[in-house]
Amino acid sequence: DTAVSQTPKYLVTQMGNDKSIKCEQNLGHDTMYWYKQDSKKFLKIMFSYNNKELIINETVPNRFSPKSPDKAHLNLHINSLELGDSAVYFCASSQDRGRGKGGYTFGSGTRLTVV
Amino acid sequence: AQSVTQLGSHVSVSEGALVLLRCNYSSSVPPYLFWYVQYPNQGLQLLLKYTTGATLVKGINGFEAEFKKSETSFHLTKPSAHMSDAAEYFCAVSDTGNQFYFGTGTSLTVIP
Numbered sequence: 001d002t003a004v005s006q007t008p009k010y011l012v013t014q015m016g017n018d019k020s021i022k023c024e025q026n027l028g029h030d031t032m033y034w035y036k037q038d039s040k041k042f043l044k045i046m047f048s049y050n051n052k053e054l055i056i057n058e059t060v061p062n063r064f065s066p067k068s069p070d071k072a073h074l075n076l077h078i079n080s081l082e083l084g085d086s087a088v089y090f091c092a093s094s095q096d097r098g099r100g101k102g103g104y105t106f107g108s109g110t111r112l113t114v115v
Numbered sequence: 116a117q118s119v120t121q122l123g124s125h126v127s128v129s130e131g132a133l134v135l136l137r138c139n140y141s142s143s144v145p146p147y148l149f150w151y152v153q154y155p156n157q158g159l160q161l162l163l164k165y166t167t168g169a170t171l172v173k174g175i176n177g178f179e180a181e182f183k184k185s186e187t188s189f190h191l192t193k194p195s196a197h198m199s200d201a202a203e204y205f206c207a208v209s210d211t212g213n214q215f216y217f218g219t220g221t222s223l224t225v226i227p
Contacts, residue, residue, distance in 0.1 A: 004158075033214070041153075041203055043217040056214055090158055101166050103149055104215060106158035 003027050006091050006107040013081055014115055021076045021110045023091030031055075032074040033104065034066060035090040043090070049074050081114045088112070117142050117210050121218035129226045134178075134193040136221045138206030141187060147209040148189040150180055153220075154202045162204075165189065176200070201225045 004025045013019050025032060033056075034046040047066040048056035054066070063079040078085060091107040122137040140146055147166045151159040163174025170182040176199075180191045189206060206218040 041220040041222075043205065043220075045214050048214060092159075101147060101209075103161045103164050104159075106151075106160070108158040109156075111156075 003105050004091055004093055004107040006089075006110050008110060009108065010111050010113075012113045012115065015081055015083060017081050018077070018079045019081060019112070020078070021089055021091075021112075023074045023076070023107060025072055025091075025093040025105070027093055027095075027105060029093035029095050029105070030071060031094045031096065032068065032071070033092040033094075034074065034076050035092060035106075036060075037088040037090060037109070039087070047074075047076075078112075081112075083114050086112055086114045117146075117208055117216045119206050119208050119216050119218035121204075121206050121221050123221055124219065125222045125224070127224040127226055128196045130198060131195050134191070134196045134200065134223065136191040136204050136206075136223065138180075138189045138191065138218060139187055140189065140206070140208045142208055142210050144210050148180075148182060149207040149209070149215070150174065150178070150189070150191050151205045151207060151217075152176075152202050153205065159205060162191070196223075196225045198225050198227060 007022050031050045033048045049068045051071045052068045065077045068074045088109045090109050092104040094104050095102045118141045120139045149164045150162040153159045163172050165172050165182045173179045178193045204221045207215040
C-alpha cells in the first residue's frame with residue numbers, strides 16, 4: 001500500500017484552466033503539507049493542515065486553494081493556471097504537528113506542465 | 116530565522132570512493148535534522164534523522180551523518196559510493212515551528 005499517494009502523476013494543461021491535484025495518506029498522520037519544487041529542485045512549502053485545520057499558508061497566489069475534507073486527504077485546487085505554475089507538487093504528511101520528529105513522508109509528486 | 120545551507124549543488128565521486136555531502140544550519144533552538152534522498156522522478160525518501168541522543172546517526176543504504184553542534188553542521192557520508200546512490204540529496208531542519216526548512220539540494224553523480 002502506498003503511504004502517501006497523489007493523483008495524477010502528470011498533468012499537462014493550457015493556461016487559464018482550472019485543475020486539481022489529490023492527495024491521500026493511509027498512515028494515520030495528523031498533519032499534511034503541499035510543497036512546490038521548481039526546476040532548480042528548490043522545495044518551498046505552500047500549505048500545511050493539521051486535522052483539517054489550516055496551520056501554514058505561505059505566500060502563494062490565491063489562485064491556489066487547499067481543501068482538506070478529512071485528515072487523510074489534502075487536495076490542491078489551482079485556478080487560472082499560469083506558465084509559472086509549472087513545477088512538481090509534492091504532498092507530504094507527518095505524525096505530529098510542529099517539529100515533525102518522525103520526519104515527513106512524501107508522495108511521489110505531480111508534475112504540472114502549463115502550456 | 117532558520118536556514119539550511121548545502122555546500123556544493125553538484126558533487127561527483129568515483130564508484131567506491133567516499134561520499135561527503137555538506138550541510139550547515141542555523142537554528143535558535145536545538146534542531147531536529149534530516150537528510151532526504153530524491154531519485155529521478157520520485158518523491159523524497161527519508162535517509163536518516165537526528166532529534167536527540169547519539170550525535171552519529173545511521174540511516175538506510177549505508178549512509179550516516181554526524182550532528183556537530185559547535186560547527187552547526189550535519190554532514191552526510193557514505194564510505195563507498197555505489198552507482199545507485201546517484202540522486203538529489205536534501206538536508207532539512209525543524210525547529211519549534213510547524214514546518215521543515217529544506218536546503219537547496221545537492222546532486223550526487225557517481226562515476227563508474
